[in-house]
Amino acid sequence: xxxxxxxxxxxKSPRISELRRLIKVMCNRVVVVVGIGIIAFFILVAxxxxxxxxxDPLYTYLExxxxxxxxxxxxxxxxxxxxxxxxxxxxxxxxxxVGIFGVTIAGTLGMGLGLVAGYFGGWVNAIIMRCIDALLxxxxxxxxxxxxxxxxxxxxxxxxxIGFGMMPTYCRLMCAQVTVxxxxxxxxxxxxxxxxxxxxxxxxxxxxxxxxxxxxxxNLGTAILMEAGLSFLGIGILPPxxxxxxxxxxxxxxxxxxxxxxxxxxxxxxxxxxxxxxxxDGLRDALDPKLRGTx
Amino acid sequence: xxxxxxxxxxxTQYKTESGLVKAVDGVSYYINEQExxxxxxxxxxxxxxxxxxxxxxINSPGEIVGGEILFEGQNLLQFKANGPEMRRIRGAKxxxxxxxxxxxxxxxxxxxxxxxxxLEVHLGMSRxxxxxxxxEMLDLVGIPGASSRIDDYPHNFSGGxxxxxxxxxxxxCNPKLIIxxxxxxxxxxxxxxxxxxxxxxxxxxxxxxLVIVTHNLGIVARYAHRIYIxxxxxxxxxxxxxxxxRNPRHPYTIGLLKSVPRLDDQEGxxxxxxxxxxxxxxxxxxxxxxxPRCSYSIEQCRVxxxxxxxxxxxxxxYVRCYLKTEAWEQCRSHSATT
Amino acid sequence: MLNYIIKxxxxxxVVLFIVSFITFSLIHILPGDPAAAMLxxxxxxxxxxxxxxxxxxxxxxxxxxxxxLSNALQGxxxxxxxxxxxxxxxIAERLPVTLYLSFLSxxxxxxxxxxxxxxxxxxxxxxxxxxxxxxxxAGVAVPIFWLGLLGIYVFGFxxxxxxxxxxxxxxxxxxxxxxxxxxxxxxxxxxGSSIITRQTRSSLLEVIRQDYIRTAWAKGMGEPRVxxxxxxxxxxxxxxxLVGLQLRVLVGGAVLTETVFNIPGMxxxxxxxxxAKDFLIVQAGVLLIAVMVSLANLITDISHGWLDPRIxxx
Ligand SMILES: Nc1ncnc2c1ncn2[C@@H]1O[C@H](COP(=O)(O)OP(=O)(O)O)[C@@H](O)[C@H]1O
Ligand SMILES: [Mg+2]
Numbered sequence: 051x052x053x054x055x056x057x058x059x060x061x062k063s064p065r066i067s068e069l070r071r072l073i074k075v076m077c078n079r080v081v082v083v084v085g086i087g088i089i090a091f092f093i094l095v096a097x098x099x100x101x102x103x104x105x106d107p108l109y110t111y112l113e114x115x116x117x118x119x120x121x122x123x124x125x126x127x128x129x130x131x132x133x134x135x136x137x138x139x140x141x142x143x144x145x146x147x148v149g150i151f152g153v154t155i156a157g158t159l160g161m162g163l164g165l166v167a168g169y170f171g172g173w174v175n176a177i178i179m180r181c182i183d184a185l186l187x188x189x190x191x192x193x194x195x196x197x198x199x200x201x202x203x204x205x206x207x208x209x210x211x212i213g214f215g216m217m218p219t220y221c222r223l224m225c226a227q228v229t230v231x232x233x234x235x236x237x238x239x240x241x242x243x244x245x246x247x248x249x250x251x252x253x254x255x256x257x258x259x260x261x262x263x264x265x266x267x268x269n270l271g272t273a274i275l276m277e278a279g280l281s282f283l284g285i286g287i288l289p290p291x292x293x294x295x296x297x298x299x300x301x302x303x304x305x306x307x308x309x310x311x312x313x314x315x316x317x318x319x320x321x322x323x324x325x326x327x328x329x330x331d332g333l334r335d336a337l338d339p340k341l342r343g344t345x
Numbered sequence: 346x347x348x349x350x351x352x353x354x355x356x357t358q359y360k361t362e363s364g365l366v367k368a369v370d371g372v373s374y375y376i377n378e379q380e381x382x383x384x385x386x387x388x389x390x391x392x393x394x395x396x397x398x399x400x401x402x403i404n405s406p407g408e409i410v411g412g413e414i415l416f417e418g419q420n421l422l423q424f425k426a427n428g429p430e431m432r433r434i435r436g437a438k439x440x441x442x443x444x445x446x447x448x449x450x451x452x453x454x455x456x457x458x459x460x461x462x463x464l465e466v467h468l469g470m471s472r473x474x475x476x477x478x479x480x481e482m483l484d485l486v487g488i489p490g491a492s493s494r495i496d497d498y499p500h501n502f503s504g505g506x507x508x509x510x511x512x513x514x515x516x517x518c519n520p521k522l523i524i525x526x527x528x529x530x531x532x533x534x535x536x537x538x539x540x541x542x543x544x545x546x547x548x549x550x551x552x553x554x555l556v557i558v559t560h561n562l563g564i565v566a567r568y569a570h571r572i573y574i575x576x577x578x579x580x581x582x583x584x585x586x587x588x589x590x591r592n593p594r595h596p597y598t599i600g601l602l603k604s605v606p607r608l609d610d611q612e613g614x615x616x617x618x619x620x621x622x623x624x625x626x627x628x629x630x631x632x633x634x635x636x637p638r639c640s641y642s643i644e645q646c647r648v649x650x651x652x653x654x655x656x657x658x659x660x661x662x663y664v665r666c667y668l669k670t671e672a673w674e675q676c677r678s679h680s681a682t683t
Numbered sequence: 684m685l686n687y688i689i690k691x692x693x694x695x696x697v698v699l700f701i702v703s704f705i706t707f708s709l710i711h712i713l714p715g716d717p718a719a720a721m722l723x724x725x726x727x728x729x730x731x732x733x734x735x736x737x738x739x740x741x742x743x744x745x746x747x748x749x750x751x752l753s754n755a756l757q758g759x760x761x762x763x764x765x766x767x768x769x770x771x772x773x774i775a776e777r778l779p780v781t782l783y784l785s786f787l788s789x790x791x792x793x794x795x796x797x798x799x800x801x802x803x804x805x806x807x808x809x810x811x812x813x814x815x816x817x818x819x820x821a822g823v824a825v826p827i828f829w830l831g832l833l834g835i836y837v838f839g840f841x842x843x844x845x846x847x848x849x850x851x852x853x854x855x856x857x858x859x860x861x862x863x864x865x866x867x868x869x870x871x872x873x874x875g876s877s878i879i880t881r882q883t884r885s886s887l888l889e890v891i892r893q894d895y896i897r898t899a900w901a902k903g904m905g906e907p908r909v910x911x912x913x914x915x916x917x918x919x920x921x922x923x924x925l926v927g928l929q930l931r932v933l934v935g936g937a938v939l940t941e942t943v944f945n946i947p948g949m950x951x952x953x954x955x956x957x958x959a960k961d962f963l964i965v966q967a968g969v970l971l972i973a974v975m976v977s978l979a980n981l982i983t984d985i986s987h988g989w990l991d992p993r994i995x996x997x
């Protein structure tokens with residue numbers, strides 16, 4: 051059986067040529083290319099942070115507290131004398147860390163549960179989906195507050211909160227996709243041929259994945275935004291680690307005398323989140339078969 | 346007699362990623378009062394686009410680029426597509442029954458909400474009177490329990506019933522012309538026959554003209570007075586129903602006739618599909634578009650451009666083909682023996 | 684329809700039950716002792732033990748849960764360690780503030796979002812469409828607490844048009860209250876209106892391609908009727924889902940906005956509670972918010988049934 055049916059499946063799976071087509075369609079649009087450029091820029095900054103930053107982001111220059119922008123400190127220094135630009139550069143690392151791991155946690159849990167719920171249907175589906183509904187009722191920030199009330203802040207706890215907070219969407223989307231896909235002929239062929247559940251679920255997963263790619267892309271930005279919010283509240287990334295949200299929190303008390311302290315990191319957040327959203331949109335349009343050829 | 350609709354040299358094109366699709370390329374036809382006319386061709390040959398052009402329902406990336414559509418002496422192409430003049434004609438003087446009964450009715454509005462507004466908008470009737478009229482019409486097209494079903498949603502109806510609703514919708518304002526674009530393609534054979542009988546009796550009763558668009562020559566045989574055969578965005582043959590069935594002249598028509606079952610077929614006769622694919626409407630040759638699929642072509646077909654629609658001597662039959670009378674007689678007898 | 688509503692309501696009760704369980708176990712399953720966390724580092728073992736006993740923390744898990752749930756159902760959430768008054772009293776004071784702001788911004792963002800979405804869809808590709816699309820894109824990406832700070836800096840500090848921050852009840856001084864509430868409400872609405880605009884636009888564009896819209900044109904209906912009667916109701920189905928989900932986003936936003944503008948609402952209470960390790964407040968707050976969000980989901984589901992007749996009969 052395996053030759054025949056897996057041949058059919060391969061024909062249905064997103065293939066390399068499909069990937070090329072996607073990239074081609076996306077690169078046809080200037081905004082999307084700009085978005086990709088911005089993301090690439092921030093990735094490079096994150097990787098080469100030690101080389102790009104002129105100062106140690108944690109070092110406090112006690113003799114130059116709250117300096118205005120100058121040649122030595124292009125964005126000035128904060129209230130304890132740390133170089134703002136260097137902190138901004140290192141903050142990129144935290145943001146990407148949170149984005150990537152937050153989405154990984156949310157995606158793995160959510161897609162896994164969604165796959166199981168969609169594949170087995172019936173009671174399994176009902177139980178999983180009710181739990182997901184319940185989780186959906188608790189906003190991620192609120193979830194984080196519950197966690198931090200006991201455990202305090204910190205990167206790991208932030209990731210748990212963000213991961214669980216974003217998980218329900220993955221689960222629902224995956225479940226909906228799988229419920230439709232499993233009625234497809236090629237899955238029925240697999241089933242009649244006696245393929246194991248595990249194998250069928252793998253095929254279902256591969257075919258249900260493309261639309262979730264859009265969610266993953268935009269959620270990379272959402273996670274960064276959430277982390278910033280949590281850190282801004284003082285229950286996220288703990289000081290003195292340079293996180294953009296925490297920098298806004300620190301700078302907030304000096305808003306009127308030294309606005310750049312809080313406004314600069316906010317700009318960085320907005321830029322990277324915007325870039326992820328634009329690329330996500332581009333991806334969605336490129337994947338949408340109904341829009342094919344019109345872009 | 347002045348026809349109620351006369352289309353002259355209509356050209357409609359779609360701009361797509363892969364090029365300009367000439368979906369309708371110089372189509373001319375007319376419909377007389379109280380006449381039932383069939384438009385027949387394989388799918389993708391431009392039947393729907395032609396009818397939608399008449400209704401001015403062509404959306405981007407499509408565009409009507411030339412021709413005239415004369416209805417009651419006015420050229421419809423002079424009006425704005427969704428302007429007041431067209432709105433007054435659509436649904437009131439020309440109405441349309443679409444192919445997909447499952448998707449052509451709005452799922453979130455009741456049948457009543459979708460039908461009553463037609464009378465309100467076009468005839469200025471009060472809601473109460475309009476409702477009464479709609480119930481009568483639903484009754485007329487054979488929907489049992491019309492007075493209660495009027496408040497049901499489309500998903501409560503079967504495909505055949507929905508198409509009856511569409512027919513009632515088309516008849517409401519007593520239009521001059523009804524265009525039925527493959528109204529029964531999605532339905533089973535028994536329902537198809539019932540619906541055509543219904544449409545025939547309705548247009549006779551309301552004294553309307555009817556255009557039946559279909560890819561099935563067998564269907565129009567029973568109902569149409571006159572038939573147009575379309576191929577690759579053009580009309581290739583025109584004639585009365587009898588003429589087309591007795592003396593088909595275009596090899597494509599002959600092919601179509603061989604590929605559909607007919608009620609008077611002898612048992613054991615094989616159906617022969619036309620070989621090859623319909624042409625690419627983007628890169629059309631100047632020679633006959635059917636040439637690559639034609640088994641009777643002569644030298645002239647290969648060198649000279651596709652001829653215009655020409656009258657066959659001594660008949661009311663028009664055809665777009667170089668084959669001489671003797672030739673097509675030969676090819677028909679040839680087809681009879683195979 | 685009634686059947687449908689009852690079915691949805693029953694499901695909501697089930698979900699609420701699960702929510703209460705999650706809320707409770709969050710605090711009690713996580714490694715860490717709430718009593719120790721509350722009392723801080725200097726507390727002696729005896730003090731911690733005494734508090735554990737007082738808070739029923741030394742009982743089996745399910746006994747604790749039952750005790751907490753039955754009390755909570757009667758509106759008793761215990762006594763706050765931080766404020767030394769019953770949690771329910773503090774919440775009664777704080778909740779209306781957040782509800783007021785959230786309600787205003789929910790309405791604002793729904794109206795702006797649907798309105799702008801319709802305009803963009805009808806005038807697709809026009810200058811207005813392009814501008815709105817860019818703004819909506821930015822609106823989804825902007826950190827709202829940062830936007831709030833920017834607003835305070837520009838309109839409060841530099842231009843001196845609006846008060847910097849603070850809160851006054853609309854019943855005490857309506858004008859002052861409105862001035863103070865303006866920026867927070869706008870901040871809170873930014874994300875929602877952007878998301879709703881985008882969804883309305885794309886789903887209306889999707890609906891306009893459908894066969895039944897062609898039928899409406901073919902019946903000779905004019906553009907307003909085609910858009911508002913035939914297309915909008917269909918297009919709003921996914922938008923309603925989104926508006927329902929907005930409450931979830933809104934609560935998150937309220938926490939941030941209340942912090943930025945120094946407003947004594949539920950969000951601020953929760954943050955203070957979390958920072959002070961006052962887990963009774965956090966527990967009560969999480970439960971209440973979850974209940975509100977679930978109720979919003981129920982309303983969403985019912986609106987769905989109203990908009991889409993196919994759902995009612997499922
Ligand atoms: N929206 C569209 N975009 C691009 N091409 C179209 C569109 N609608 C129709 N066409 C083209 O017009 C041709 C005729 O279509 P149509 O009139 O629907 O065929 P049919 O005869 O089956 O009704 C098709 O081959 C198709 O390529
Ligand atoms: Mg068609």
